[in-house]
Amino acid sequence: MKELILNLIEQGKYADAKNEIIKMNVVDIAQLFEELEQQKLLVVFRILPKETAAGVFSYISNDLQRYIIESITDKEIKTILDELFFDDAIDFLEEMPSNVVKRVLKNTDEGTRKLINHFLNYPEYSAGSIMTIEYVDLKKEMTVVQAIKHIKQTGIDKEAIHTCYVTDEFRKLEGVVSLRKLILSEDDVLVKDVMKTETIFVNTHDDQEKIAALFKKYDLLSMPVVDNEQRLVGILTIDDIVDIIDQENTEDFEKMAAMQPSEEEYLKTNAFVLAKHRITWLVILMISATFTGNIIRKFDAVLQSVVILTSFIPMLMDTGGNAGSQSSTLIIRGLALGEINLKDFFRVLWKELQVSLLVGTALSLLNFIRIYYFEKIDFYVSVTVCITLFFTVILAKIVGGILPILAKRIKVDPALMAGPLITTIVDAVTLVIYFSTAKILLGI
Amino acid sequence: MKELILNLIEQGKYADAKNEIIKMNVVDIAQLFEELEQQKLLVVFRILPKETAAGVFSYISNDLQRYIIESITDKEIKTILDELFFDDAIDFLEEMPSNVVKRVLKNTDEGTRKLINHFLNYPEYSAGSIMTIEYVDLKKEMTVVQAIKHIKQTGIDKEAIHTCYVTDEFRKLEGVVSLRKLILSEDDVLVKDVMKTETIFVNTHDDQEKIAALFKKYDLLSMPVVDNEQRLVGILTIDDIVDIIDQENTEDFEKMAAMQPSEEEYLKTNAFVLAKHRITWLVILMISATFTGNIIRKFDAVLQSVVILTSFIPMLMDTGGNAGSQSSTLIIRGLALGEINLKDFFRVLWKELQVSLLVGTALSLLNFIRIYYFEKIDFYVSVTVCITLFFTVILAKIVGGILPILAKRIKVDPALMAGPLITTIVDAVTLVIYFSTAKILLGI
Numbered sequence: 001m002k003e004l005i006l007n008l009i010e011q012g013k014y015a016d017a018k019n020e021i022i023k024m025n026v027v028d029i030a031q032l033f034e035e036l037e038q039q040k041l042l043v044v045f046r047i048l049p050k051e052t053a054a055g056v057f058s059y060i061s062n063d064l065q066r067y068i069i070e071s072i073t074d075k076e077i078k079t080i081l082d083e084l085f086f087d088d089a090i091d092f093l094e095e096m097p098s099n100v101v102k103r104v105l106k107n108t109d110e111g112t113r114k115l116i117n118h119f120l121n122y123p124e125y126s127a128g129s130i131m132t133i134e135y136v137d138l139k140k141e142m143t144v145v146q147a148i149k150h151i152k153q154t155g156i157d158k159e160a161i162h163t164c165y166v167t168d169e170f171r172k173l174e175g176v177v178s179l180r181k182l183i184l185s186e187d188d189v190l191v192k193d194v195m196k197t198e199t200i201f202v203n204t205h206d207d208q209e210k211i212a213a214l215f216k217k218y219d220l221l222s223m224p225v226v227d228n229e230q231r232l233v234g235i236l237t238i239d240d241i242v243d244i245i246d247q248e249n250t251e252d253f254e255k256m257a258a259m260q261p262s263e264e265e266y267l268k269t270n271a272f273v274l275a276k277h278r279i280t281w282l283v284i285l286m287i288s289a290t291f292t293g294n295i296i297r298k299f300d301a302v303l304q305s306v307v308i309l310t311s312f313i314p315m316l317m318d319t320g321g322n323a324g325s326q327s328s329t330l331i332i333r334g335l336a337l338g339e340i341n342l343k344d345f346f347r348v349l350w351k352e353l354q355v356s357l358l359v360g361t362a363l364s365l366l367n368f369i370r371i372y373y374f375e376k377i378d379f380y381v382s383v384t385v386c387i388t389l390f391f392t393v394i395l396a397k398i399v400g401g402i403l404p405i406l407a408k409r410i411k412v413d414p415a416l417m418a419g420p421l422i423t424t425i426v427d428a429v430t431l432v433i434y435f436s437t438a439k440i441l442l443g444i
Numbered sequence: 445m446k447e448l449i450l451n452l453i454e455q456g457k458y459a460d461a462k463n464e465i466i467k468m469n470v471v472d473i474a475q476l477f478e479e480l481e482q483q484k485l486l487v488v489f490r491i492l493p494k495e496t497a498a499g500v501f502s503y504i505s506n507d508l509q510r511y512i513i514e515s516i517t518d519k520e521i522k523t524i525l526d527e528l529f530f531d532d533a534i535d536f537l538e539e540m541p542s543n544v545v546k547r548v549l550k551n552t553d554e555g556t557r558k559l560i561n562h563f564l565n566y567p568e569y570s571a572g573s574i575m576t577i578e579y580v581d582l583k584k585e586m587t588v589v590q591a592i593k594h595i596k597q598t599g600i601d602k603e604a605i606h607t608c609y610v611t612d613e614f615r616k617l618e619g620v621v622s623l624r625k626l627i628l629s630e631d632d633v634l635v636k637d638v639m640k641t642e643t644i645f646v647n648t649h650d651d652q653e654k655i656a657a658l659f660k661k662y663d664l665l666s667m668p669v670v671d672n673e674q675r676l677v678g679i680l681t682i683d684d685i686v687d688i689i690d691q692e693n694t695e696d697f698e699k700m701a702a703m704q705p706s707e708e709e710y711l712k713t714n715a716f717v718l719a720k721h722r723i724t725w726l727v728i729l730m731i732s733a734t735f736t737g738n739i740i741r742k743f744d745a746v747l748q749s750v751v752i753l754t755s756f757i758p759m760l761m762d763t764g765g766n767a768g769s770q771s772s773t774l775i776i777r778g779l780a781l782g783e784i785n786l787k788d789f790f791r792v793l794w795k796e797l798q799v800s801l802l803v804g805t806a807l808s809l810l811n812f813i814r815i816y817y818f819e820k821i822d823f824y825v826s827v828t829v830c831i832t833l834f835f836t837v838i839l840a841k842i843v844g845g846i847l848p849i850l851a852k853r854i855k856v857d858p859a860l861m862a863g864p865l866i867t868t869i870v871d872a873v874t875l876v877i878y879f880s881t882a883k884i885l886l887g888i
Contacts (some may be wrong), residue, residue: 257773271798289759294754311740315733329701354715
């Protein structure tokens, strides 16, 4: 299919190509566009039906969007803008440089221009910046048949008509009613008798993380957005929320791996930007490893008398790090999904204590068998290593379990704080336990 | 609100409590239920309108579901089952022990029983196990007005009527049409003229990860599921997909932190199960740290002549581990979101090489200043540490970048393989570089 179309375009048979292309989903057409030469792309873009062209436009990369806007006429810009869903238009404009935005705004009527400018001023990641204004509003005194007629008249340009919003004369939100409910109700029932009044809504300035949590909690398909005077100003739809969920998850992955979160795709980010996002934490962690170095230097008499002790340092540190990150990952994830709350502090502490006793005992015994019986290491050295291992696992799991909750309590992002700090704490304490035990047991 | 209701229940004023409860969202009622005493819960459950009761039932925990089913009469079971959406009923039955399932099935008619048994046999995480059968099907020769009439007659029990499915006489899927499109079309237009025929669908046995990816790619709200003969057997809706996206992400988090993935919530899992999920990888990693120990023992002459070298081992290992996990996290995430593919191997390699040269140079220089000028460490020791640091960062980033892609190429889960293996490889190679450089530069 794709090969065929590319061939037709190659041969200049644009009309034939168009007939094949319009059978495809706009998402797939957008993918095809990314592979075309720019001049050919422009020809194909221009022969597409305007509705399809607008759909494709909202799915292509920012670079291609910019190229197209800079290559087409003002009249064509206006056509695309009229066809684009409002929130897609905002998404696109947010990514464009100011000269492109200016040129696009020049080609819209004054009302739209004002509205777009208003939208571009909402804080990033807020409900206002994600919402669409293309919703259907009804009045509560309408009958079902009037409501459906109103939807038929005004719904054609609306992105979401599955849920309709009931507002009063001051545009204040009074309730919601699904198209399903309207269709299934008798013709002469009033909207106010079928609408739901306990509506879940957000404010324009609410953060996307909160919004995504509400969508998930209540299994919503859309949600109204109101301003500070409770007036309905837009709606959020589930398809945008799915993207946000992925974005928030990516952010957590990046923070837990000690990076500054980035919105750009990896392959589209240049090496300098990638390096910048990574170096801050590497420097902080490198410098904090000075503590560990100092501890080793303080105990170098111990290491010099029993050289073999050094060879267990990597194993002890790695196991501590792994044990701690297991716990912190589970807790950070639980906090993010709302499965664990601040009040669960002592439950988490107790659970991690139990788990760490089990895991610590098992690992220590196994390790003792391994190093004393198989590697024939001195008995007291083996005991020293295993005692340290036992306490390291307990410490790592408890620190890993409670640090994310403490972070959240002092309103620091758990993902950001926990990972790096845990390693440093666990490393340092492990070494102190190791050398102190060695001093006592080996009589150094 | 919640306090008020709890008070009313406490005082035995159930009718008043009911009046307050029915104003709430079923999700919130379910949360309230988790806080009630069991006998009181049963009273409240029984006085709720049956539709609300079924909604609440689908949101409470498995323990409560089981308690309720075991406490109510057969007739009540039948009522709940009739009201539950089919996919919620399946979700609930999948979690129940077989005696409860038997009792529930006893209270359904034969057709439903067969259907439920059929559903319970789909592989876990497959489209068949997630789908619902409550969809509206239309025929292509219907007019719009006939179609809407059909929806009105049959839609009342359907979970999703926003998208309708057009099937032929053999139940084969022919196309989809949205309720929106039907409402906005003229009365006498035929369904076949407004339906979309290039439908995105999945097979009953397709995995949920693939399904979630399709929903995201095409911004779908629902998707048809067909059997091997292309017959429509059910539909998937976006609210279930949102849960799956979170579930898949949690799995990746757990695998990357060296744990066996688990579906249970943390607080609901007992310590033995948690310990079991964590210990396997800890043992594997502990044993693989033997390599690092052996390397240190092999070079103990070096450490004994220049004791200070030991104190930099933790810093070198930690920085290597952090640098590697930064890279592997970005690549694993990119692979999971489909932003990076197998064919990008060399692009990733090249990018990580550039980033690691930048980061490695910066870290080494910074570290040299820190240890030579501030900590007054010997010049050649400082150089040894910094050279090792430089190569460790490069190695860690390249291994972290390409290992996940290699894992995917040999069809191993990148999240599972990459994290643990990277640490072991980087640790071992770092130490070899460190001691070799020391031998040359310090003339040991």
